[in-house]
Structure formats: structure tokens, C-alpha cells
Amino acid sequence: MAEAHDLALLNAAENPELRLLVEPADAGTRIDRYVAANVPDLSRSYAHQLLEDGHITLNGADARPSAQLRAGDMVLVRRPLARPTDLVAQDIPLTVVYEDADVVVIDKPAGMVVHPAPGHLDGTLVNALLARYPDITVGSDLRPGIVHRLDRDTSGLLVVTRNDPARHAIQAQQLARTMLKAYLAVVEGRFKEPSGVIDAPIGRHPTDRLRQAIVANGRVARTHWQVVEELGDYTLIEARLETGRTHQIRVHFSHKSRPLLGDPLYGPRKPRATFGLTRQFLHAYRLGFALPSTGERVEFQSPLPGDLQAALEALRARATGTR
Structure with a gap:
């Protein structure tokens, strides 16, 4: 249990870290079960979610909840653990x-x-x-x-x-991967092809804890995209997620030198223009799945919200020289 381990709670104001050194007796245990058993007030389901989000690492790398531990492994829990009563x-x-x-x-x-x-x-x-x-x-x-x-x-x-x-x-x-999760996004630049797939593993950025990045030991991530409308030196695209990693669309298109318009985290430090946006141009506009009770396939659509629609109209006017 926790008291038998090398635990170090670092009292950083926003990002305390809890280190767990795996003992021989715990070798072969799933990491989600191990963390839940050794961190007070932490359920296995929450440990599972923290692993999915990259807040718990194994020997410095992201790990699947089902990963089996070995003696001497170092498990690092980076996220403050709020209680369900909160x-x-x-x-x-x-x-x-x-x-x-x-x-x-x-x-x-x-x-x-x-x-x-x-x-x-x-x-x-x-x-x-x-x-x-x-x-x-x-x-x-x-x-x-x-x-x-x-x-x-x-x-x-x-x-x-x-x-x-x-x-x-x-x-x-x-x-x-039978759920439909489709997004509308405006990216900087244009494409030579009308559609494509970005297949690049995503994990936590090695130096910036707020960001994700394309990393060799990251988790499989695939984004399918197609051009919807060319807008001068910008492009409106539809992006469909085959996987669902944190910031996946934003990371993938930034990696391809096509950052999302208005993205404060993955876009250029000094964007050429914002077209009135205070956020990234990204909207989850289609969602489809089978209803759990009947198996009936349903699909829903959401129109662009006002700020994105206004930015799109400004881009169209700029591209056609009407404004």
C-alpha cells in the first residue's frame, strides 16, 4: 500500500505530483488497479480516466489503463485529485x-x-x-x-x-470506431489534395504540460479530413475522428503546418488575422451512434454558432474581394 512505497508529494501550487515506486509484490498488477489501491480517495474508474488523459505516466511515458506493472516501475500521478463530494x-x-x-x-x-x-x-x-x-x-x-x-x-x-x-x-x-464524430474547422493554408488522413501518435508534450504533441511513444491517433470550401489562404474542412485523443484535431493540423484559425495554444504566436474570433474555429457539428436500448442508428447536427458563422462570412468576403 501507499505507506510501503517511495511517495513524494511535491507541493506545487497547481500541479502536485505523487510518485509510486512499484514493489515486487505488485508486479503484474494493472496500473489502473494499482493506482486506485495506492492513492487515497481515488476510484479505479477515475484512475482509468486519468490514464486515458495522460495525467498518470509509467516510467515517464503515457500508459494504457491495462498496462501491467513490473517491480521498480515508477508511476507518476500529476493531477490534484478532487473528491466526488466536491x-x-x-x-x-x-x-x-x-x-x-x-x-x-x-x-x-x-x-x-x-x-x-x-x-x-x-x-x-x-x-x-x-x-x-x-x-x-x-x-x-x-x-x-x-x-x-x-x-x-x-x-x-x-x-x-x-x-x-x-x-x-x-x-x-x-x-x-462506429460512432460518427465530425467537426467543421478552418485552418490556415490550402491543400494539394481534396481529402486525406493524418496518422500520427499523440502524447503529452515533453516540456509544456498544457499541450499535447506528436511523440514517438504516443497513443495511436487518426484524423480523416476533406476540404469543404477554399477561402483564399484559409480552408474550411470537415474532420472526422477515428480516435479521440486530447486536442487531436488541433495537434494534427498544427503538425501539418495547417493550424486552426484562432487557436491560442497550437496556432502561431502572432496570427495574421483573427476575423473577430477569441477561440479556435472548431465545431462538433455532426454526431451519430446507435441508441443503446434499440440499436437504431441516429444522427444529429448542430449549426455553426454565431461567432464562427461571422468569421466564416468574413473569410468568404475577403476571399472574393467583396470586403
């Missing part, structure tokens, strides 16, 4: 596109964080969901019902599950 229901307006006894489809606005995290302990989508659907208790401690996410400043559609069978059904579709 969650509060808050009456925050939501745009509900669809709901039944199993799932809810939300059209998330830009600026809303999906789940509580350090620096965002309330005012999130989860807080709003708990007020509207108090029966949602499945999933990890701080992410009840959440099976996929959108970045804070990415708008659009996501599905939330209301019970365990529904959660398993949606997760199975994600693993089988």
Missing part, C-alpha cells in the same frame, strides 16, 4: 438536442468546461447535468455520464449516458 448540482442552462432514458445529446457552447478539474471545480457541464438529471451516477467520480469530451472553447455535440448499460454500449461503439 461535485454540486447547478442550475445552468443547457441546449438538449435529444434525450431518452439512456442518453442525452447536448449542444455545448464554447467556454463551458465539460467536467470539474483543477481551476474549474464548478460551472461545468457535469454540474449542469446533475441538476437536470440527478439520476446520472455512472462513470468516474468527477465525470458522471461523460464518455467523450470537447475542449472548453470547442462548441458542439456530445452524448452523455445515464446508466451503466448505456455507458458500456456507447463505449463499445467508440472502441469499434
